[in-house]
Amino acid sequence: MARVAIRAFERGDLDGAAELVAEAHRRDRERHAVLAEALTDAGEARSLLAKRLEAERTDSAVAVDGDALAGFAIGERASGAPPDSYMGQLSTPRSVSIGSRGHGVAEGYDANAVCRLLYRELAAGWAAAGYFHHSVSVIAGDERLQEAWFNLGFGRHVSVAVREGTGPVAGADAAGLDIRACGGEDAGVLLELARTLGFHHLDSPMFMYWPVLPEHDAMARGFFSALLEEEGNPHFVAYREGEPVGLTSFLKQGFTPPHMNLEGNIYLFMGIVDPEAQDGGVGRALLDHGMAWARGEGYERCTLHVLSANYSGEPFWFANGFQPVEYSLERQLDERVAWARGG
Template identity: 30%
Template sequence: MHLEPFAAEHVPEAAALLERWYGRAGKGLPRLGAGDGESLVARRLAAAGPAAVAARSGRGTLTGYLAAAPVDLAGDERAALYGHPRSAAVGLGGHALEDGREAEVLRELYAAVAERLVGQGRYVHYVQLPADDAVAMSWFRIGFGLEQVRGLMPVKARGRQPRGVEGLTIRRAGPGDLPQVGRMAVEVAREHQQAATFQPQPPEALRALHTHYSAALADPRSAAFVAVRRGEEVGMVLLTPAGPGPATPPHCADLAEAYVEPSARGEGISRVLLATALAWAYDTGYRSVTAAWRSTSRTGAGHWPAVGFKPVAYRLSRVLQRPD
């Protein structure tokens, strides 16, 4: 095996390798259309800079590539609640491996890329990949762990609705509900501080989250619904347009936030909220919804698959110890 810098001339070969692997491991991911593979690989390469390596076999064929982009987050960004402020990430399309040689090729590629990342002072590494346990195992063998799962669910016309909850009403939230929506979004984030996630939550990011959704509450493409019982807001769900990407089909909404007060859980409130939001999504033209949850979350990791979200992508992470 020969390693070399991953460059523009590798993109067509890399895209062909990605499309074969992506098609095999897709499991519900949107199919890559003509030219999509090359466009995606080229974007990952441009973002990665020098932390991009390709591998060739003795026969001269491309057996894999790996491109890791630097990630720098401001302290008040929402993303800082769920990721290290100075890290590196291999996005979907940022790597592909020859079938049957995944472990061998990945070990060499990551060793070369990781050396460059550590040289930049980046000790936290993330990788996104289709929800393919066989390929994920190659990453597990070099020290990565499953951190986050992204699921996808079709949005259908109204079918059988969940049974109502006594005394519960659901109302559409507007800009005037920002304090309630912001408060519950902060509670969602704070729950990730608990066992077994133990995710640090920067105070400035929590403060900013109180008003983060002001634009969404005024956007007709987004919708928040608040559950009220006996005059108290006991839960909410918020859908926003999903950003484009290889894990996002057209006409897709993102389940940006979902929360039920701990004292009201187990009564079906979440299912009623979600059914209300999905009915609105279908009428608005969305045909699928995506959601992400932490693999160690005591609530989300069991709940979201149970209500119909099928895993389509994983985020893995590795945290290296800084030298003293």
């Protein structure tokens, strides 16, 4: 590989970076048809990158080989969640994220070397400013870029997975269960099942923070009460002998990445089965009930996020039709570097 130089991303680099994004998107769509067609067009990709560059908390760099663009990376800083935001509590404070369409390396260049140089440039500033949690997303199957970030100490943390089709779930049996849609009066039930999901994520080996403390109750109740008032966001609870034992909830907007085809897509927001009721078919029955609702509403696919370390969740979702389309890779820096270097 020719020696490349690293410098700040300039507006004159947009066309070259957009071509890299569009080319990668066309290649990735051969594996994942759910990716939106729009970004196969370099003009659309340019508009996306231009918006990211204009964002207030964005840092970016390019790798150049003479007049040729060898690669680029754009990261966005997040200081922390508002204290009254339930979903915001799930975000890691003082973190930086690079989206799957916010980085790329041109063919013919060593992706390991180019990503290393780009990350070295950007991470120095992030660490100096106290941003120690870094994430980068890659499309599943892009082994070249995934290996480059693995080589920099990143590990797979979250999968964005898609179930193509909303057909019945194999082996689902709702015998002995009463599955009902939640109404406004069920906010307390929804809150308790969400708390169960939170404690699950706090457990080993996930160790993911979740707002489950009593001081979060009012915030959580307000969040779930608002969800129950919105049309098109059903929350299904499974009862056994009158006791709630599981939950599956959906959001019509949700957190599906914007570079995926949102038409005909429903987002599965929460899925949890009480630990004492697991391995009894409750999860499959709830998912089957939810897919029946989705079919009736005209949805064609379902998307969710699942932690790679989720010892029960990931195997369940992948065994019931969900397939990974995108991975979030993460790295946590040792914060002692801030004072050890005199920062």
